[in-house]
Amino acid sequence: MGYTMSYGHPKEIMDEIASLTPPYAGISYRRLEKGGLRWPCPQKDHPGTPYLWAETFNTASGKGVFFPADYQPPAELPDKEYPFILTTGKDLYHLHTGSYTRNSVPLYNLSPEDVLEIHPSDADRLKVKNGEKIHVRSRRGSMKIHTKVTDRVPEGTVFTTLHSDEVAVNALTIDALDPMAKTPELKLCAVKLEKTA
Numbered sequence: 001m002g003y004t005m006s007y008g009h010p011k012e013i014m015d016e017i018a019s020l021t022p023p024y025a026g027i028s029y030r031r032l033e034k035g036g037l038r039w040p041c042p043q044k045d046h047p048g049t050p051y052l053w054a055e056t057f058n059t060a061s062g063k064g065v066f067f068p069a070d071y072q073p074p075a076e077l078p079d080k081e082y083p084f085i086l087t088t089g090k091d092l093y094h095l096h097t098g099s100y101t102r103n104s105v106p107l108y109n110l111s112p113e114d115v116l117e118i119h120p121s122d123a124d125r126l127k128v129k130n131g132e133k134i135h136v137r138s139r140r141g142s143m144k145i146h147t148k149v150t151d152r153v154p155e156g157t158v159f160t161t162l163h164s165d166e167v168a169v170n171a172l173t174i175d176a177l178d179p180m181a182k183t184p185e186l187k188l189c190a191v192k193l194e195k196t197a
Contacts, residue, residue, distance in 0.1 A: 074188045075176035078156065082138065082190035084122070085157045088169055089187070114167045115148040117159040118193070123149045126193055135194040141171035144196060158191065 007013050011029035018024045023040035026048075031037060037048035056062035078085055091111050116136060118128065128134055130149040135142055136158070145160060145167050153159050162169045176185040 069180060072179055075185055076139075076174050076188070076190045078190045082192045083156070084191050084193060085188060086136065086138065086169075086172060086191040087157060087159050087188050088162050088173065089159065091161045111161075114145060114161045114164050114169065116145045117148045117150050117153045119153050119155045119157070120149050120151060121155050122158075122193075123147065126195065128193070128195060133196050135196055136172060136191050137194065138172040138174075138189050138191045140174070140189075141168070143168055143172060145169075158193070 009029075014027065014029045014032070018027055022042060026041040026043045026046040027037050027039070028044070031044075038050060039048070040046075040052075041048045053064075057064045059065055116134060118126075123129070128147055128149070130147060132147050133144050134147050135144055160167070160169055170186065172189060172191060173184075173186045174189045177183065178185055
């Protein structure tokens with residue numbers, strides 16, 4: 001961005017942030033070496049703020065502003081051809097695509113691959129065993145993935161994380177936008193499951 005940087009140590013960066021950002025004014029590299037601090041931390045002797053808006057919100061009235069929203073069904077629901085709902089998310093050990101966390105050997109060992117979680121009754125009906133590789137197909141694409149039979153997901157719903165590039169889960173998802181947030185409706189689409197040959 002054209003900003004000349006000549007920092008000799010991360011301490012100098014934190015000092016600059018603290019000098020320019022009032023909620024960080026009390027945070028220093030030295031203090032962070034002793035443990036974490038949560039903002040706002042406006043003075044050097046401030047202990048940090050465990051959580052925001054404990055008594056009031058940052059509004060003129062001090063009260064939170066809430067907007068009710070009517071339920072809007074997803075753009076794509078299950079049907080006879082694609083009877084399952086696929087939803088995606090993250091696990092405890094990886095961030096988003098895993099581009100950083102999957103390079104960490106301890107984190108990778110805790111969660112080495114994306115798996116498709118499927119309810120035991122759905123697995124029984126499809127004759128799918130735990131750990132078996134399965135085809136997941138949507139109207140947009142398909143992928144192969146190992147299964148994890150678990151009651152963490154309800155019947156009719158399958159779930160997978162999206163941390164690896166070995167499983168292209170977003171090739172299955174839909175590009176419809178949420179009508180209020182205007183964000184992609186990536187987290188839910190209709191799929192069918194087929195045993196691999």
